[in-house]
Each structure stands twice: as structure tokens, then as C-alpha cells.
Amino acid sequence: MLDTVHENPRPDRTATPIELIEQLARVAAAYYRHFAAAAAGHGLTLMQGKTLSLLTRPRSMRGLAGLLSCDASNVTGIVDRLEARDLVLREPDPSDRRVKNIALTEHGERTVRLIRADLMSGLTALEALTAEDRGALRSLLDRAFPETTSAAYRALPG
């Protein structure tokens, strides 16, 4: 274990907050570039792909708007287009007739799986990390962006 060190912290590199923010900008851009390419491979937009991948369980329009960080009126159009391609379904909520629950169709579930696979195959360097490195990266990102833990996302209403 101890001899599998990849010269880890590499303290010679500058790592000021500014430098780190610029690198995060590049990483975020690279991530979305990969994701958009994977979605485009299935004729979908970045937002449409994001929406599909958020539907691990049915969600209300408002809930989706929150997760997508956009106005609810946008979600109407996005879901309209996804529904027109039979990727998604609007179901009336049994306990509140105002809300519509959006759920993946079978075709939608297949598409999400394919997009996710394409995305992962494009991020080969990420899979090349050791389990130790992945754990360290997760821990650091959790502390750098405490608002975005997976627990916080799952617990959201809608």
C-alpha cells in the first residue's frame, strides 16, 4: 500500500485559492463538454440529458427546477420535448392535483444508462485513479462544496 504512492500531494505546485478556482473552471468546463457530447450522441441537449439523469426517481416540475437551478417555466419546455420523444412521462400526483410527477419511461431509462456509459468511457483518466485517490478526491470535493453532498440531493422534496 505504502509503496504505491503516486507522488501524491506534489507540494511544489502552486495551489493558491485563485489557481484552484481556475482549475475548477477548467474541470467544470471539461465535464460539461464530455456530458454534452454524450447527450448529443443520443440527439439530446445538455439540459435534456441533465434532466434525464436527475430522474433516478419521479420528481415534480418544481423539484426538477430546483435541481437544475433554473426557473420552473424552463422545465415545462424541456419536459415537453422529452415527453414528445417518449423518454419521460407526466403523471398526476395522487395526493395533490396541482403537481405532476415526471418519471422515466423504459426508453428513457435505457437512454440514461447509455449516456452514462458514454460519459464514463470518455473519462478514462478518472477510472485510472486508485480507489485511495478516488476516496481522497471525494472527501476533498465534499469539503470544498459542502452544499452538494449526495445526501443533500436525495433528501430534497419533489
Place this chain on the structure above:
Amino acid sequence: MLDTVHENPRPDRTATPIELIEQLARVAAAYYRHFAAAAAGHGLTLMQGKTLSLLTRPRSMRGLAGLLSCDASNVTGIVDRLEARDLVLREPDPSDRRVKNIALTEHGERTVRLIRADLMSGLTALEALTAEDRGALRSLLDRAFPETTSAAYRALPG
């Protein structure tokens, strides 16, 4: 130093590639949410803010298109709007009359600095990391996204 450990790698957390990718999705979304908010605080779009922050030196339209990962025809419109607000300037290239070099005006430089400051003030958790943690995060992100090192960006033509 050694007693300021924040229980670092925390190996109990699951850190499969899939989990890591989902976390990167959330981090990228959070980063752009912060950035878009900072840009909106100055009446600018996400793309306009990104463009400004890429102009650490004059760049050609095509060079900007590459850095923004979009078609050159988009850059025309974005730079049009930035130029209309006196944030940016189109200068003819002395050695090639086809290319136009885009440079920040004084007003543009001030605006970039303000946006960057707003962004950093929104990412307080990131500044709370120790220098050691920041170094480790940089190193890990460099290895997870080798395509996006700062050296690679600075070396680009245009």
C-alpha cells in the same frame, strides 16, 4: 502541522467511479451556479463572464471559440455584446489582416476582477481548505482531467 489533520481520506465513504462522476456533476453545477450569479451581478451572462475571464491576454475569435468549446459564429455575437458595453475591444492583427484580436478594456479588466472577487466570496468553503488540501486537490484534479492543465491552456495559439 501534523495535528491539523481533518480526518483526511475518510476511507469509509464509497468512492466508486460512478459515485465520483455524480459528485463531479454536482460540483460542476455548483461552480457554474456561483459563476453565473457573480456574472449576473454585473449584468452579464455566463458565457459573457466566461469570455471576459479568458482574456488574460488578447485572443483571436477562433482562439476564444476553442477555449469556450463553441462555434466561432457564437463568439461573434458574444463579443458584439461585450463590445457594445465597452468591456472588450476588437483590434486588427498586424501580421494577419484576417484575424481580430480581442482585448479587455480598462472597464473590462475592472469587471473581471469584481466578478472573480464575487465568485471567491461565494466559495468560502474552498478558501477554508488548508494549503496541503488545496495542493492535494489540484494534484488529483490534474490527474483526473489531464486535458485541462493550466499549462495546456496558456500555450494555446490565438
Place this chain on the structure above:
DNA sequence: CGTCGATGGTTTATGACCTCAAGCATTGTT
């Protein structure tokens, strides 16, 4: 020198998305 393919930038059209304001239906409360 003149031709020609390649390159940099712009324009146009169509569609997707964003913002904001307004609207309707339903809910929960008083």
C-alpha cells in the same frame, strides 16, 4: 504573376434555453 485550397471572421435561419411577468388551477388557512 495568377490561381486555388485553406483559414478567420461574419451573417443568416432555426431551434433550444433563459428571464420575467402574468395567468389558471388547486391547496390550506382563516
Place this chain on the structure above:
DNA sequence: AACAATGCTTGAGGTCATAAACCATCGACG
């Protein structure tokens, strides 16, 4: 029953994505 609050949709106006076509300029080549 009247009320404000909530969930979703619609509309207009602006920004961005995408693809095709266009013009000016460059570079190489005969």
C-alpha cells in the same frame, strides 16, 4: 366563503447552439 400561497403553464424578448453559406485574406504552387 374569502384569502394568500403553491404548482404548473403561457407569453414576449433576449442569449446561445448549430449548420450552412459568404467574403476577405493568407499560403502554396505552377
